[in-house]
Every structure is written in C-alpha cells, then in structure tokens.
Amino acid sequence: EAQVTQNPRYLITVTGKKLTVTCSQNMNHEYMSWYRQDPGLGLRQIYYSMNVEVTDKGDVPEGYKVSRKEKRNFPLILESPSPNQTSLYFCASSKTTFQGTEAFFGQGTRLTVV
Amino acid sequence: AQSVTQPDIHITVSEGASLELRCNYSYGATPYLFWYVQSPGQGLQLLLKYFSGDTLVQGIKGFEAEFKRSQSSFNLRKPSVHWSDAAEYFCAVGVIGSARQLTFGSGTQLTVLP
Numbered sequence: 001e002a003q004v005t006q007n008p009r010y011l012i013t014v015t016g017k018k019l020t021v022t023c024s025q026n027m028n029h030e031y032m033s034w035y036r037q038d039p040g041l042g043l044r045q046i047y048y049s050m051n052v053e054v055t056d057k058g059d060v061p062e063g064y065k066v067s068r069k070e071k072r073n074f075p076l077i078l079e080s081p082s083p084n085q086t087s088l089y090f091c092a093s094s095k096t097t098f099q100g101t102e103a104f105f106g107q108g109t110r111l112t113v114v
Numbered sequence: 115a116q117s118v119t120q121p122d123i124h125i126t127v128s129e130g131a132s133l134e135l136r137c138n139y140s141y142g143a144t145p146y147l148f149w150y151v152q153s154p155g156q157g158l159q160l161l162l163k164y165f166s167g168d169t170l171v172q173g174i175k176g177f178e179a180e181f182k183r184s185q186s187s188f189n190l191r192k193p194s195v196h197w198s199d200a201a202e203y204f205c206a207v208g209v210i211g212s213a214r215q216l217t218f219g220s221g222t223q224l225t226v227l228p
Contacts, residue, residue, distance in 0.1 A: 031215065042204060042219050097215070099208035099211075103216060
C-alpha cells in the first residue's frame with residue numbers, strides 16, 4: 001500500500017531534550033516536506049527536500065533540522081525543543097517537484113513540549 | 115508571495131443540506147489550486163485540483179469546485195452533505211517556479227448536524 005509513515009504518532013517531551021520524528025514513504029517520490037499545523041494558522045511549511053541531499057527552508061524553519069540521505073526517508077530533528085514547538089506535524093511527499101503534483105500526507109505526529 | 119484565505123473558520127450545516135466553502139487566493143497569475151480534507155486523527159487527503167481548462171472540477175466524495183479568475187476564488191461545493199463529511203477542509207495553492215509547492219489556507223472546520 002502506498003503510504004507516508006510518520007513515527008511516533010504522539011510524543012510528550014521536556015524542554016531541551018533532543019528528539020527526532022521519522023518520515024518514510026514507499027512511493028519513490030522525489031519531493032518531501034514537513035509542515036506544522038496550528039489552530040487558526042493552517043499548515044505552514046518547515047523544510048522541504050527536492051531530492052536526496054537537497055533540502056531547503058520553508059516558512060518556519062527556526063528550531064528544526066532535516067536530512068535527506070535516502071530517497072524514502074526525511075526525518076525532522078528538534079535539537080532543543082521548546083514549548084512553542086508544541087504542534088501537530090505532518091510529513092508529505094510528492095512524485096515530482098512540479099507544483100501541480102498531488103501531495104500525500106502522513107497521519108501526523110502530535111508533539112507536546114513541557 | 116502567494117496567499118490563501120479561507121474566510122470561514124467554522125461552518126455548521128444539517129445533514130442533507132448543501133455546502134459551500136470559500137477560498138480566495140492572491141497570486142499574479144493562474145495558480146494550481148487544491149482542496150484537501152482532514153478527518154479527525156488523519157492526515158490530509160486530496161479532494162480535487164484545478165490546473166487549467168474547465169473551471170468546474172469534480173472530485174471525490176461528491177465534491178466539486180469552481181475556479182473564478184475574476185474573483186480569485188476556488189470555492190468548494192457539495193449538493194447534499196453527509197454526516198461523514200464532518201472534517202476540516204483546506205484550500206491550497208501551488209505556484210509555478212516556487213519550490214515550496216503548496217501554500218495552505220487556515221482551514222474551515224465543518225460540523226454536520228443530524
């Protein structure tokens with residue numbers, strides 16, 4: 001089954017404790033991205049990757065890191081999480097970088113930083 | 115930069131009633147337009163998309179949307195709402211030449227009354 005898989009689905013952590021949210025897609029997609037969803041703000045892009053070893057900042061990259069060492073994986077790293085990073089996070093992938101390509105989303109990771 | 119506005123934060127309709135969700139975009143040319151739906155606890159699923167051609171597009175689950183260039187709008191409609199349509203709906207814009215692929219609106223939460 002074609003899918004984007006995020007882990008974990010739920011995470012509660014403390015301020016400053018490094019964490020990684022994993023994202024994997026099995027569709028051989030070139031483009032992957034991370035979004036955060038906050039009430040009243042919709043989805044805002046954190047980082048995106050157009051292919052292996054090619055990543056760039058989205059609209060809200062501060063406090064986050066990513067890497068794309070393999071085509072299928074695109075982990076999101078919070079080196080020193082803070083409470084303002086409490087949010088719902090989505091990973092998405094698309095077949096190409098063409099702006100009209102459908103994006104496939106993971107089920108989300110709800111992160112709480114206390 | 116492109117932007118997307120969904121003026122209605124929350125809409126309530128009775129089951130069987132018609133539905134229209136509003137979406138306005140700001141962009142200098144014709145963008146690629148999408149509607150996504152997010153059911154509780156789920157990721158986003160594509161309902162429909164517009165690239166060019168016929169301005170009335172049909173999607174899944176009985177939804178349709180009409181692109182109106184003069185009004186910079188892409189409103190989503192359904193003739194008869196079902197209880198299972200209760201969800202959050204996002205309009206999104208994809209812009210040619212932008213590597214960031216998608217810009218989302220803030221979402222409209224739909225409640226369906228029995």
